[in-house]
Amino acid sequence: MQFYDKKQTLHFKNVSFVSGFTLAGPKEKQGKLGSTFDLTLEDDKFGEKTFEKAERKMFEYAVSGAIAKANLQPNDIDTIIGGDLLNQIVSVSFAAKKFKSSFLGLYNACGTYVESLIIGSFLTEFFNKNVLCVSGSHFSTAERQYRYPLELGVLRSPVTQWTATGVGASILQRHSDGCPKIVSATIGRVVDFGIMDVNNMGAAMAPAAKDTFTQYFIDTGKKPSDFDMIATGDLGKLGKEILIDLMEREGYDFNNNYIDCGAELFYEKQKTYMGGSGAACSALVTNGWLYNNLKKGNIKNLLLVGTGALMSPTTSFQGESIPAIAHLVEIEMGQKES
């Protein structure tokens, strides 16, 4: 059993979230949030020869896009932090070649985006002026690495999710007025509840999300109703339902203001079954739809939890269960100082 005997929540004073840029694939464009993306692709090869090259190019465009959107120059970015789903996180590392900033590569599977925000917040709070956090995934590169070749005719399990194609990039800046602020973060721990089915990621990750949420609520004394919105990265429809139940058993009501980014991304008719997944999910929804609403003041405070399943095809074939992680950030729309 998990015990919440020491505080894991950290607080920041100076971290402003000044810009968010999203680049999404064609299927995401046709999805529910299609109109919220800054740039969408007609062709998921992005004019490149391979899907891997396309994913790299997506990272380059998203990084440049976020910099331009914040009215900065590439030289203004002190550090780029990010990750993707490919082995040895090649997409983001190769894309970082094009920029002169310091670079940290991260991997926490689909929880990478929130992980990058947390580390970015540390750097911004104490050392850097501008930090860029980026995370993304591509359906076709992830599918061949984790599952089957694209053209293989297989029946998909009804609990599967669909790896989203896209990249989301955020710029954190020290002290900037009129922008959302990252005010606290809870770094999650690895939780394994023994799920073996690699199709059922939502169920594998839900206990990790529960652990981090519970830790945060105990640390801060806040409750779910204190927030305009609570969002998880990619638990999908089933994982979302499980998390609501798990939280209720801990005494927290998640029925009113809780969404899952993966479950929001696609329409039912797009046949993604439990919804979207992948490192792109939370990055796309946060930098697009959620950020716009924060900026407009429709959402005053937001709890965002990025969830990641930390298995590899090798560990799965060797019969290991799926360990999972969840990281939390609290984002608040600061009062406009007049």
Next chain:
Amino acid sequence: MKPKTEFSEITIENYKDYVFEKSPRSAHWKNMFWAFLVGGLICAFGQVLIELYIIWGVKAELASSLASATLIALAAIFTGVGVYDKLGRFAGAGSTVPITGFSNAMVAPAIEFRSEGLIYGLGAKMFLIAGPVVVNGVLVSVVVALIRSLFLGVG
């Protein structure tokens, strides 16, 4: 239908059962229907091909080999143009089990890994899906042949 179990407490031990209760089930009847229909149609089409080859003057034995080759070629083409995976999405075993499924299992990785070159990509990964089928098929046939020769003698 089994009545739903109530979980008064969720622990690492009972979490798997809890998830199983919550998860949507595969639509077995629907899947079986489509598998039966599509699988049956592919096989019936194979039979039509055999009859056609015979009408065109091919010997019966050669006609069935030709029909198989035609099915394999067609499945390879349909895989290449991106249709076979859509068929497999709902037909399941109906499009996997016939010889066309084997063709799909060879061609799909060949296309996919072409980007890593002809040797380490296409050449090495072509048997990714079909390889285990071939290995186990050969193994089982040896075992069956051994059993047969035990009872019926060699020859």
